[in-house]
Amino acid sequence: MIPVSLVLPIISTFPSNNFFCCMKKKIGVIGLGNPLRRDDGIGLVLLKYLQENKKKLSKTIEFIDGGTSGMNLLHLLGNYDIVLILDAVDFKGTPGEIKKFTVEQIKNQKIQFFLSTHEPDILTVFSLLKELDKAPTQLLIFGIQPKDISYRIGLSKEVHQVLPILQKKILKEIQSITE
């Protein structure tokens, strides 16, 4: 069954697409996640779809497979004026539901302490870039609610079922943001 949220426009409290009005800027679309962990790889699946349809998108967009880069994303993010992240995000929604949001809209941001360099996530990287004054002008996250992130290749049935809808939506969203 297709979640109701997926037949509606992407849920967002984001101001408006006019936010990205200076369109000559360098734009990076970065897919994050691990394809070995089921729905955690949804960001990469969507990235691949966008790459395959890049003729329908602005030529100023670069597509990056960020995988599980962690702190290695530091320099990737800093290369762009505008960064659009595609990633699995647990916002307690329906599996396959998509939300777009900015870092500023997240309530539970905190700078963690780490026992390992393997840990930092996109929020930590973005915070450090801001401190270094090298952050992209805007960072927008398209978060997709996963159902299953266990160790297995392939999306869950729930997310796979709505994949064609997700693909069309994300293409439309990125078209409208970058036109």
Added chain:
Amino acid sequence: MSNDFSVHVEHVTRVEGHGNIILDVKNGKIEKLQWSVVEAPRFFEAMLRGQHYNELRPITSRICGICSIGHSLASLKATEDALGVKITSQTATLRRLAIHAENMQSHILHIGYLVAPDLFGAGSVFSMLGKHTDAVLKIVKLHRLANEMSDLICGRTIHPIRLVVGGFSLQPTEKQLIQLKKRLLEAQELTNELAPIILSVADNLPSFTRETEYIGLTSDEEYSLYDGDIASTDTGKHPSYRDYKEIMQEYIVPHSTAKYAKHARDSYMVGALARFNMNSCQLHPVAQDIASLFKLKAINYNPFMNTIAQLVEFSHSIQDSIYLIDTLVDQGIKQEKPVKPMKKAGRGVGIVEVPRGILVHDYTLNSQGYCTKANCIIPTNQNHANIQKDMEKLVPEIINRPEKEIELTLEMLVRAYDPCISCSTHYLDVSFK
């Protein structure tokens, strides 16, 4: 301080996969002391079964976001060993450059973003900004260079795409390599500036020692990273790489879902300090100078010095990369096609040194070239028992210090090893304002 106290560092980072430090003291005596890695069992080996040999490298490059080049190279070596592929000398040189790129990437991340905050008493890299901005900027520049080197050689910052069975899908041009050499020369200057800054706070590394066994690759030809024989500081060279299980004896402990490992003693260490302890005389002289600056000599039994060994290796990787680039340019870089396998079936073992230590991939392929059996031994699992044994010696030595200091020292010990405890997902868990 009180006779009764507990230090529980329950480090839940994301969804699963975390390292816990548990210390309970009652009446001044240790009741419980545990380094516990609670991680969902990983099913990478099961994922590889049934996959065609061309898929093994891309899949295993996703195991770790920090060591994706190392996993790729171990995977390729295992596949090529099984299929009887002999790579060209140019491919071997480029792969050595790839492994240097990853070593530099990972080491500077560890030194700069994880350990330096402890040494500067800053809590995190964020707190270093302001008072120590210059050091942070040097670290950031070095990190950027390592990423660019990975981009050039491997086609991506992480999860490489140019490394394929039998060679490379695309080689860098001579012009690109010459440009990289210039950047590496600049990086050495920056490293020479960074080393005294680290030295100025190096006294904050605990002066703790515990004799243990060190295991890694060794070679008569070079400071081993890409190739070599398995060796131990206790038992010397092992005669056959295919019998690696005789050295890396994995076992299960009740308090942890990650595998542990031992060999001649009840634990051993792998990683930069292990490599330094075995092969330091083969380091480039510039790297040896940095070791001398920190009075680091083999054998050093202080695990906290692993970070300094990484700084030494960072410099070695710069210098050896310059040498390898000169070799490639002198010989003339060719756009070679990957060497094709002569057979489809067989068993192959690939062993490389990745930033955290020796890594093994072992595959069996059937007559159609599909994987029927796989085994991966990662460095972090080999270090868990050593971390536990270090803690067991360290805590009685510091038990009379303030609780916060004990906690920090134990965290610093774990950070010195930089364990891979959950890099396989970077899933965000958020709520909105």
